[in-house]
Amino acid sequence: MLSFERLQKYGHEEVVFFSDPATNLKVIIAIHNTVLGPSLGGTRMWPYESEEAALTDVLRLSRGMTYKAAVTGLPLGGGKAVIIGDPEKDKSEAFFRSYGKFIETLNGRYVTAEDVNITVEDMEHVYKETTFVTGIAKDHGGSGNPAPYTALGVFRGIEASLLKVFGDKSPKGKVFAIQGAGEVGHRLGKLLVEGGAKIFVSDINKKKLDHFIETVPGSEIVGVDEIYDVDCDVYTPAALGGTVNEFTIPRLKCKIIAGPANNQLARPEHGDMLREKGILYAPDYLINAGGLINVSLEFEGWSHEKSVKKVNSIFDTTLEIFKISESENIPIYKAADHLAEKRIEEGRAFRDRFINTATPLFPGRGR
Ligand code: NAD
Numbered sequence: 001m002l003s004f005e006r007l008q009k010y011g012h013e014e015v016v017f018f019s020d021p022a023t024n025l026k027v028i029i030a031i032h033n034t035v036l037g038p039s040l041g042g043t044r045m046w047p048y049e050s051e052e053a054a055l056t057d058v059l060r061l062s063r064g065m066t067y068k069a070a071v072t073g074l075p076l077g078g079g080k081a082v083i084i085g086d087p088e089k090d091k092s093e094a095f096f097r098s099y100g101k102f103i104e105t106l107n108g109r110y111v112t113a114e115d116v117n118i119t120v121e122d123m124e125h126v127y128k129e130t131t132f133v134t135g136i137a138k139d140h141g142g143s144g145n146p147a148p149y150t151a152l153g154v155f156r157g158i159e160a161s162l163l164k165v166f167g168d169k170s171p172k173g174k175v176f177a178i179q180g181a182g183e184v185g186h187r188l189g190k191l192l193v194e195g196g197a198k199i200f201v202s203d204i205n206k207k208k209l210d211h212f213i214e215t216v217p218g219s220e221i222v223g224v225d226e227i228y229d230v231d232c233d234v235y236t237p238a239a240l241g242g243t244v245n246e247f248t249i250p251r252l253k254c255k256i257i258a259g260p261a262n263n264q265l266a267r268p269e270h271g272d273m274l275r276e277k278g279i280l281y282a283p284d285y286l287i288n289a290g291g292l293i294n295v296s297l298e299f300e301g302w303s304h305e306k307s308v309k310k311v312n313s314i315f316d317t318t319l320e321i322f323k324i325s326e327s328e329n330i331p332i333y334k335a336a337d338h339l340a341e342k343r344i345e346e347g348r349a350f351r352d353r354f355i356n357t358a359t360p361l362f363p364g365r366g367r
Pocket residue numbers: 114115116117146147148150179180181182183184185202203204205208224238239240241260261262288289291292
């Protein structure tokens with residue numbers, strides 16, 4: 001249930017429910033923090049089993065976006081949207097235009113993009129009604145699908161993790177267990193195999209698995225539950241969150257957990273458990289920031305070269321976080337949180353001192 005107590009516990013500024021019976025649109029937008037800039041985060045569409053499940057997801061995801069932007073050094077806040085619905089049946093142009101009209105009413109405090117089950121085509125309909133949207137088609141000054149850049153950033157984070165654990169950043173000869181053969185998991189699988197890795201993959205969707213196996217040489221399928229038991233060097237969550245928990249940690253045989261899925265740790269203390277077990281955890285919101293970095297460049301004029309250069313910096317930031325963890329003798333997930341929180345506090349102090357206004361607004365894209 002939504003309550004002020006719940007909002008204050010994790011520092012959310014605003015949560016908005018929007019319903020349009022004409023198109024059967026049901027969306028919740030959570031704006032977590034706008035200290036560093038307008039909140040930006042993707043829209044996820046999922047057939048949530050309850051409104052409570054959707055609310056919990058959007059609260060967790062929006063907070064993650066604040067930390068992701070801050071740790072990456074972007075002038076953005078954190079927000080997220082979840083649409084309760086079946087992506088196979090409920091989508092239509094009217095549905096997304098209605099959603100776009102709603103986003104417009106928030107006047108730039110929330111800027112959207114793609115997330116799970118949302119495509120560039122869907123965002124193009126949103127763009128017909130609002131300019132507070134990123135990840136639109138390149139013809140309209142957008143950057144298109146962020147997934148390739150997310151995959152590249154995760155790859156860089158994996159390289160940094162391999163360097164830390166094995167003294168060599170190359171994935172050559174290393175075994176990966178990838179959970180989720182979707183947009184990012186599939187692209188990441190290709191990059192890893194090009195680098196000489198061996199892949200085991202699981203997915204609940206047979207079509208996506210078949211496509212993965214056909215296009216990622218040497219990869220092998222494992223069962224949805226067996227993925228936690230694979231004898232591997234790296235476990236790569238690339239589906240939904242919460243898969244690193246008290247039930248899965250005892251089963252994991254990997255030395256590293258690094259992947260694109262948001263909110264991989266079911267609870268923060270699972271990061272402590274990983275440390276005790278000697279598993280290096282590359283913070284999800286840090287290494288999956290490539291997509292956010294990519295869409296954020298739309299504000300200043302996107303180019304592929306600019307994006308790749310900035311996304312590659314995830315390698316150095318990941319190593320920096322490992323160093324903080326060591327020098328402060330704290331788990332890696334806490335080191336990332338500390339750096340993000342420090343940047344938000346510095347931003348707050350700067351804003352209070354020099355700007356003295358509410359959130360700096362995203363001016364919106366020209367048409
Ligand atoms: P996607 O929907 O294309 O892929 C997710 C895949 O996971 C699907 O193929 C789905 O069938 C599969 N899946 C769902 N439950 C599963 C389970 N229990 N076991 C195995 N597979 C399962 O989504 P995506 O864009 O590839 O995103 C993957 C993850 O990365 C998500 O958590 C997303 O929030 C995160 N992420 C994505 C981006 C991006 O640019 N797309 C950016 C940052 C973070």
